[in-house]
Amino acid sequence: MLALNADVDPNRCRTLGLAGSVALTAGGLTAGALPVRDALLPSSGRAALGVLCAYFGLVLLIAAWWWLGRAVRRPRPPAPRELLTTLAIWAAPLLIGPPLFSRDVYSYLAQGAMVDARIDVYTHGPAQLGGPLATEVAPVWQHTPAPYGPVFLAVAAKASDLAHVDMSAGVFGMRLVALLGVALMIVFLPLLADRCGVDRSAALWLGALNPLVLLHLVAGAHNDALMLGLLGAGLVAALGGWPARAAVLVALAALVKAPAALGLLAVAALWTGRLTGRARTVRATALTCAVALATTALVTAATGTGYGWLGTLSTPVSPDNWSLTSALGRLSGALLDAVGSGLADRAVPAWRWFGLLATAAAVAVLWVRRVPLGPVYALALSLLAVFALGPAFRPWYALWGLFLIAAAAPDGRVRRWAAAGSGVLALGLLPSGSPPDGMQLTLAVGGGALALIALYWMFEMSDPGTVHSRTRVAS
Secondary structure, three states: OOHHHOOOOHHHHHHHHHHHHHHHHHHHHHHOOOOHHHOOOOOOHHHHHHHHHHHHHHHHHHHHHHHHHHHHOOOOOOOHHHHHHHHHHHHHHHHHOOOOOOOHHHHHHHHHHHHHOOOOOOOOOHHHOOHHHHHHOOHHHOOOOOOOOHHHHHHHHHHHHHHHHOHHHHHHHHHHHHHHHHHHHHHHHHHHHHHHOOOHHHHHHHHOOOHHHHHHHHHOOOOHHHHHHHHHHHHHHHHOOOHHHHHHHHHHHHOOOHHHHHHHHHHHHHHHOOOOOOOHHHHHHHHHHHHHHHHHHHHHHHHOOOOHHHHOOOOOOOOOOOOHHHHHHHHHHHHHHHOOOOOHHHHHHHHHHHHHHHHHHHHHHHHHOHHHHOHHHHHHHHHHHHHHHOOOOOHHHHHHHHHHHHHHOOOOHHHHHHHHHHHHHHOOOOOOOOOOOHHHHHHHHHHHHHHHHHHHHHHHHHOHHHHHHHHHHHO
């Protein structure tokens, strides 16, 4: 057997993950989501080498994380401090590299610049801004209004000031915002785990060292990090007996990205437990909504961006989106078109509406059963339902639920599926974030295959039984 089945050395995991992170960053220098002026043609030799190198590093990083998970499941797992040191080492190369797996960071900067320029980001896309920042935005989003709340746009407006000086400085500014969110996740994840009876090391391994966190929150600088950090802070406040403070924090998270608003269900449930008398649930729900609405009104008045984001929540849906409902809609449309039906154009919208209804039904069922599940676990599964059945699919959206699964799910099938799903989703995009062609897919598979060969060789050489048997054959 390979040494994967032997005792796990966390230090070797750390070294292997660092090698993967360095290779991934190196590949991103020619194949990442580079500024337009630095981007290479996908057919160029340097870009091809970058894809190969990036996927080689990506598979090493995933393997190191998975292997470290074996150490976490031992009777004496690595201490949280040791895991956080590993996270810092793995993240360090990604911090100084280019954006990876998405060009959204340029959209954030452009939208922040639009706020500074008094352009309504909820009516116009970045094309209305024009100039260097707008040209960095992916073509599919050039004319798309922002779906983000006023909290995030106010932060993006500050970071966009750096982009006027230098694009790299602007990207680093947005990455610092994402790092703030990751730092909040790291602070509150162990506290949530304590409240939910989950081992801190297990929670940090699945919720903080997760490859999706490294790839899309650290390297990709997505604003989901800030949303999850504030959501985690709100849930800790609710569990600690400060429901009003919790409602404020969860509302702020929702004013970064709307899915966090589901966290108000958990706040209301926990607030109910602190009340006495009749109609406790109704009173707690009313109080939670009142605090959240007041927070929204105050923040919106302070930022001056208005409430237009309520009407732009469908903007992440691109025509070629590969969410479950969009894929089923395209398949149904093709079948309807093949039989000569005039309903083909309605297939995708119909399936998306069905997905939204199914999501609402799933969330309703989960909250009816929230007593045996607990509010944090019920919220985690609700956010996973939004990810799985919603109209838009992005790998980092899975973190909405995975972050709380890490803190609240009991040891068993759900945690194993969450870990396996994280590893698969981490492989789902090219470093540039662009749709792949046949050559790039071949290069990605080749890079991953080379990493598997390297892992096999490394583990075979480190297996004492294998080395001993080869020594006897040689003698």
